[in-house]
Amino acid sequence: MNLKASNCKIVDCTIRDGGLVNNWDFSVEFVQHLYNSLNEAGVDYMEIGYKNSPKLLKGAESAGPWRFLDDDFLRKVIPQKLNTKLSALVDIGRVDENDILPREESLIDLIRVACYIQDVDKALDLVKVFHDRGYETTINIMALSNVMENQLLEAFEMIDASVVDVVYIVDSYGSLSPNDFNYLVEKFKKYLPNKRLGVHTHNNMQLAFANTLVSVEKGVELLDASVYGMGRAAGNCPTELLVANLKNAKYKVRPVLDMIDKYMIPLREKEEWGYIIPYMITGMLDEHPRSAMALRDTADKDNSVDFYDKLTTPEVTHSK
Numbered sequence: 001m002n003l004k005a006s007n008c009k010i011v012d013c014t015i016r017d018g019g020l021v022n023n024w025d026f027s028v029e030f031v032q033h034l035y036n037s038l039n040e041a042g043v044d045y046m047e048i049g050y051k052n053s054p055k056l057l058k059g060a061e062s063a064g065p066w067r068f069l070d071d072d073f074l075r076k077v078i079p080q081k082l083n084t085k086l087s088a089l090v091d092i093g094r095v096d097e098n099d100i101l102p103r104e105e106s107l108i109d110l111i112r113v114a115c116y117i118q119d120v121d122k123a124l125d126l127v128k129v130f131h132d133r134g135y136e137t138t139i140n141i142m143a144l145s146n147v148m149e150n151q152l153l154e155a156f157e158m159i160d161a162s163v164v165d166v167v168y169i170v171d172s173y174g175s176l177s178p179n180d181f182n183y184l185v186e187k188f189k190k191y192l193p194n195k196r197l198g199v200h201t202h203n204n205m206q207l208a209f210a211n212t213l214v215s216v217e218k219g220v221e222l223l224d225a226s227v228y229g230m231g232r233a234a235g236n237c238p239t240e241l242l243v244a245n246l247k248n249a250k251y252k253v254r255p256v257l258d259m260i261d262k263y264m265i266p267l268r269e270k271e272e273w274g275y276i277i278p279y280m281i282t283g284m285l286d287e288h289p290r291s292a293m294a295l296r297d298t299a300d301k302d303n304s305v306d307f308y309d310k311l312t313t314p315e316v317t318h319s320k
């Protein structure tokens with residue numbers, strides 16, 4: 001067995017990142033089947049949703065329950081915790097820390113705090129609160145492809161001095177290559193020698209799997225993935241590819257294939273995600289996919305030449 005792969009842990013984000021595709025409209029049966037499949041497959045963590053606070057977010061009423069996880073509800077969905085641990089993501093400014101129970105009163109094991117580089121200090125304050133309540137913690141620095149060297153170095157100093165367990169390199173726009181991951185992982189290892197690392201990839205350039213494998217070779221431990229790649233826009237590194245390729249005897253692909261046959265193929269008929277040209281275009285331009293997502297909601301959805309021209313015409317301004 002590849003020694004590096006043997007240290008890896010897969011964090012399946014189908015419900016949390018996939019929820020960005022269908023407004024978290026997953027049935028309880030879907031989530032239970034996914035949990036049992038991931039457990040049988042030997043997947044280490046399942047990110048079962050966001051643990052943000054509905055009072056801090058507009059439009060909360062329309063979203064499914066995985067958008068704002070409630071501990072009592074969670075106990076009904078997962079009456080018996082198996083080997084696969086549960087994870088939840090929170091966003092800076094969208095979570096009231098008073099809504100987070102101590103770990104021994106919750107089914108959640110891992111709380112991941114997502115932030116942009118300018119909010120690393122605020123993210124680490126939250127990490128400290130969750131750490132003190134007994135949770136495993138990560139900080140997920142989003143949109144790293146847009147971060148400048150001096151911002152990163154400043155962030156490293158704060159992270160190094162913090163209690164956070166794992167630091168994530170997040171390719172939010174799916175614009176990074178294996179060489180970029182090679183470079184970033186080296187840098188994170190140099191400045192954060194005492195922290196474990198994780199990666200979260202998007203598949204805009206068909207590189208999510210390759211970027212994850214390069215990261216494994218460099219010693220990254222936590223690997224985000226989603227079944228059938230279900231995640232925002234171009235989606236994520238497919239869980240089934242990691243399970244099948246990590247050369248770790250504890251992983252079994254068959255239960256993930258069963259989840260795909262029974263639930264993901266029918267869902268993909270109704271909802272759209274994955275490698276689609278407008279997402280490739282935002283990826284290659286190192287942009288958030290929101291303009292491509294908006295395009296996919298119009299009758300012009302396959303007019304990628306016009307879309308490309310719009311995004312690359314200098315006089316047209318658009319926000320990232």
Ligand SMILES: C[C@H](O)CC(=O)C(=O)O
Pocket residue numbers: 017089113114115140142143170171172173200202
């Ligand atoms: C914290 C997560 O990794 C955020 C995410 O999905 C992203 O792409 O950004």
